[in-house]
Amino acid sequence: MDHGIVCYGEILWDLLPSGPQPGGAPMNVAYQLHRLGKSPAMISRIGKDERGDELMKVLQSKGLNTKYIQTDEAVPTGIVKATQHPNGDMSYDIVSPAAWDHIIADDTTEALVKQAEYFVFGSLSARHATSRNTLFRLLELAHTKVLDINLRTPHFSRPLIESLLQYADILKLNIDELELVTNWYGSYNNTADRVSLIRDKFGIRNMIVTMGANGAQLHLNGQSYTHPGYKVPVTDTVGSGDAFLAAIISKTIDKAAPAAMLDFANRLAATITTYKGAMPDYDIKEVDSISH
Secondary structure (H helix, E strand, C coil): CCCCEEEECCCEEEEECCEEEEECHHHHHHHHHHHCCCCEEEEEEEECCHHHHHHHHHHHHCCCECCCEEEECCCCCEEEEEEECCCCCEEEEECCCCHHHHCCCCHHHHHHHHHCCEEEEECHHHCCHHHHHHHHHHHCCCCEEEEECCCCCCCCCHHHHHHHHCCCCEEEEEHHHHHHHHCCCCCCCCHHHHHHHHHHHHCCCEEEEECHHHCEEEEECCEEEEECCCCCCCCCCCCHHHHHHHHHHHHHHCCCCHHHHHHHHHHHHHHHHCCCCCCCCCCHHHHHHCCC
8 A cells, every 4th residue: 555644753641641642743633634534654663561552552543554563572662751831832751662663664664764755754753763763764765754753851952853854845943943043044034034944054945934823824835825723622732733744745745725724734734733632532523613
């Protein structure tokens, strides 16, 4: 079976105040792409343990392809200890060691990446040498490379981020991440100047900047589009950015107009925030029914 999109990186349990939820940005993106009728595949790694078994059961119950998820005999399935703050935002302790730090490249994963149109990756999967080396090997084979930058202190460095940006065809980051990265190079008066710097310095023509409750911007081939977002009752924000990215990729494949693409992505992200966790069962009609 062909997979037009491959998501690479962490797969884990988010230990939330409300209880454990399956997580990891690449898995969240893959889940949403599957819900949107696409055929994503994931490259990751779990431990040979109860948490790994449970994770596979969850993914299979949701219809996701698990063929390319490796099993590690020695390293446990990843966990993240999550804390929710009064405004609904989350902070995370991404525990090490974790099996997803030890993803290996083989003929199967390389063939998968070569045949896919989109390869989705983030910076967190590069925190350990093994998965980092695998990532750079696969980036050499990938077609359209989608970097969901996902900066998690202390799991990144400026040299690492700069090397990943060199590969990106599409870049997704939030407003805080945009400010952090561009502040390495100087001071800027506005978001447009920051976007221009990234575009010019790294040759990235397509950028997505999410701004939490304030919506998002889409920068495509020199044109900019802005959306104010949708106000909804927030349960938690886990996975909303991942849903946003999945929506943009899905609508890009569908050749939607940029403004419609951005509107749909905001709708889907808002819908996910009304649920607990990143992989809720929702009806696509809920996304269409959201209004200002």
